[in-house]
Amino acid sequence: MxxxxxxxxxxxxxxxxxxxxxxxxxxxxxxxxxxxxxxxxxxxxxxxxxxxxxxxxxxxxxxxxxxxxxxxxxxxxxxxFPGLGGTQGRLGWSAAGAYQAEVQKANAELAPVYARFAQAPVEQVAGDPAAHAIGERLFMNNCAQCHGSDARGSKGFPNLTDKDWLHGGTPEKIIETITLGRVGTMPPMAAAVGSADDVKNVANYVLSLSGSPHDSVRAGLGKPRFAVCAACHGADGSGNQALGAPRLNDNIWLHGYGEAAIVAMINNGKQNVMPAQQDRLTEAQIRVLAAYVWGLSNVPATTASAKP
Structure with missing residues (x-):
């Protein structure tokens, strides 16, 4: 309550x-x-x-x-037992408490398994068959709901199998993202860009950055107006991982492709949330999961299965 x-x-x-x-x-x-x-x-x-x-x-x-x-x-x-509104009952039992106790017990039992990978570099953990199998199960249970079972994402959910990273794709950044989560905010920018016609011009200029089909006349008119977007996305549309601002020149579209989708983004803005996992997963689990995610778009270091 x-x-x-x-x-x-x-x-x-x-x-x-x-x-x-x-x-x-x-x-x-x-x-x-x-x-x-x-x-x-x-x-x-x-x-x-x-x-x-x-x-x-x-x-x-x-x-x-x-x-x-x-x-x-x-x-x-x-x-x-709790049954009268917010009262806890004399035993102090709660479903949340029982769940946490079960999680702690399971984590304690699994600690020796994860201890095998605690000291190894993430790149090496990614190449370990046992760690890969554990990471895959962690991904399916905690990440696949948004990023898909193949980790290729969908509209609004990033593809984790390519080299396009909003906040960086190093093992350290992936661990940070899983642990703390991310909040990505694109504010409505129509007022700063100008008129509705100016918004369309900027949308075509954005399309031109990646060589996508566009109206070249509108793109030329939209280039000066793009200055208000360059503060986050860079003058050449290369993005800014420190801000989580996506690249606009790689023809990878997180929230939809084409003039209409970009116009809607400029007019309405967007906020995406990647929930923090630090309260759901242990530090060791996050490390193995990060190794699995990193390995989806990189070649893991060759390693034999770690010995207990």
């Missing part, structure tokens, strides 16, 4: 839970006290479909017993 800015939903859950249990108890109590006057044939007098009659039989004791046990169990559960 800590994700909410007030106690309303916590109190709502408490009220709904308590009232539900009380309602069940009251219903059981009233049912046990109610006495229906039966006819001589032990029916209540209610008839359906002409010949279906309701018998006046008491509730089976086993059914009543189960009902009582359910209510007692619910009350006991709420005392010891």
């Amino acid at each position: 800590s994700d909410f800015i007030s106690d309303f939903w916590s109190n709502y859950v408490i009220a709904a839970t308590v009232l539900s249990i009380l309602g069940c108890a009251i219903l059981l109590w009233l049912t046990g006290r109610k006495r229906v006057v039966a006819d001589a044939d032990n029916t209540t007098g209610h008839v359906w479909d002409g010949d279906l009659r309701e018998a006046n039989n008491p509730l089976p004791l086993w059914w009543v017993g189960l009902f009582v046990i359910t209510i007692v169990f619910a009350v006991g559960y709420l005392v010891f």
Whole structure:
């Protein structure tokens, strides 16, 4: 409940839970006290479909017993476990805590496996068959959802198998990216570029930087206006890895290709987020994963399988 800015939903859950249990108890109590006057044939007098009659039989004791046990169990559960809004319960148990305990236990059991690669250079780890297999599984579990199972990405998600890196493709930079995550922001630039016609001219100039099909007249008119973009992307469109500004002269398009896509980017801007993995993966896991990612676009150093 800590994700909410007030106690309303916590109190709502408490009220709904308590009232539900009380309602069940009251219903059981009233049912046990109610006495229906039966006819001589032990029916209540209610008839359906002409010949279906309701018998006046008491509730089976086993059914009543189960009902009582359910209510007692619910009350006991709420005392010891979290179930009343933001209360933790006397045992202090939580699903998040149980998950973290399992993760810590698993990491401790796997520590000897990753220790084999702790001292070796990332380039060498990338060439180790055992490390490659572990890195591939880590990638599939944590990265493939965005970058694809083949690591070739898709619109808005970078291809990790080429040499085009937003923040740098050295092992150190890849480790930094996985560990801390990245936030890439392209602000809306239409106001700085000029009119809608100026935006189209700049879009064509951007296309010309990579030799892509473009309107040469518009590209010529857009070149002076590109100065406001050059602060991040460079005068020649070679990008800036320190800022995470992509290259514009390599014909690799992260958010779509063509005049319309570039115009939309200039007008609307874009923000991409690469989530940090330091709370999900250990330092050793990140190192092996970085070696796997680095090896996707580089030739790993030849090495024999590391010995324990």
